[in-house]
Amino acid sequence: MKTSSATPSTFLLGGDLELNRMGYGAMRIVGPKIFGMPENPQNSLDVLRRAVELGVNFIDTADQYGPFTSEQLIAEALHPYRDQLVIGTKGGLVRFGPWADINNDASPQHLQEALDGSLRRLKLERIDLYQLHRIDPKVPADISFAYLAQAQQQGKIRHLGLSEVSVDEIKEAQQFFKVVSVQNRYSVLDRQWEPVLEYCQSEGIAFIPWFPIGGGMTPMTEKLQTLADRKQVTMHQLALSWLLHRSDNILLIPGTSDIGHLEENMRATTIELTAQEMAELDGIAGSV
Numbered sequence: 001m002k003t004s005s006a007t008p009s010t011f012l013l014g015g016d017l018e019l020n021r022m023g024y025g026a027m028r029i030v031g032p033k034i035f036g037m038p039e040n041p042q043n044s045l046d047v048l049r050r051a052v053e054l055g056v057n058f059i060d061t062a063d064q065y066g067p068f069t070s071e072q073l074i075a076e077a078l079h080p081y082r083d084q085l086v087i088g089t090k091g092g093l094v095r096f097g098p099w100a101d102i103n104n105d106a107s108p109q110h111l112q113e114a115l116d117g118s119l120r121r122l123k124l125e126r127i128d129l130y131q132l133h134r135i136d137p138k139v140p141a142d143i144s145f146a147y148l149a150q151a152q153q154q155g156k157i158r159h160l161g162l163s164e165v166s167v168d169e170i171k172e173a174q175q176f177f178k179v180v181s182v183q184n185r186y187s188v189l190d191r192q193w194e195p196v197l198e199y200c201q202s203e204g205i206a207f208i209p210w211f212p213i214g215g216g217m218t219p220m221t222e223k224l225q226t227l228a229d230r231k232q233v234t235m236h237q238l239a240l241s242w243l244l245h246r247s248d249n250i251l252l253i254p255g256t257s258d259i260g261h262l263e264e265n266m267r268a269t270t271i272e273l274t275a276q277e278m279a280e281l282d283g284i285a286g287s288v
Contacts, residue, residue, distance in 0.1 A: 014159040014180040023058035024051040025255030030069040033098030048077040060253040062090035071121040088129035106136035108147035131161035145176035181206040240268035
């Protein structure tokens with residue numbers, strides 16, 4: 001795997017895990033609307049194996065994708081895991097049905113059950129990256145953080161991260177454990193969490209954008225398409241390339257259940273963007 005000469009191709013997570021910056025998000029390998037088993041489980045297994053063949057050594061998942069299905073498929077496809085393949089998973093949400101039929105639960109009791117379940121499904125003795133999927137408004141954050149720190153001390157977790165958090169929440173978590181990653185919504189079209197990205201960059205924390213293409217912003221999407229056409233790449237490839245160029249601490253996890261789309265995403269690492277092109281892309285979100 002390579003990126004353009006201006007951008008590094010790897011990031012050192014937690015000081016000891018060298019990850020290729022183009023990873024894979026395993027939410028889409030489950031059933032329709034992120035619920036249940038996929039209609040064609042073999043296709044999901046093939047996509048996972050192809051991702052690793054293409055150089056992916058970081059796969060992102062969560063216990064509530066399915067629920068549980070994504071982790072089970074990862075283990076079926078890839079266990080025993082290759083050296084240097086990092087499986088990152090998340091806990092703290094409970095799925096009851098399709099799409100957004102989920103609830104927060106970051107109580108120590110649930111997190112213990114979730115973590116032990118992920119270890120069992122992934123066939124691991126220790127999870128390299130475990131992320132709190134959401135801070136639970138019903139549970140004081142320090143209680144959730146204290147449990148995760150304890151689980152790390154027990155050897156169940158190598159590194160800890162967070163998802164959908166503010167700078168202040170990261171700082172609070174840092175009082176309990178070293179935060180090595182933050183997973184927030186972010187894309188060339190959606191810069192709401194720019195201050196979090198900048199804080200993570202200053203602290204050497206990996207920033208893992210979910211929803212890396214954005215959506216529902218038609219005028220901005222049209223502008224992105226125009227730039228992609230000029231570059232002779234797809235809009236998705238251009239959006240991913242912009243993220244790789246935007247900051248060296250960004251790890252990408254685009255998800256797909258299609259091998260052709262997976263290969264297309266991976267080719268985004270070869271796209272070079274000039275300073276002028278970056279300036280044009282930087283201006284998209286504020287131009288509408």
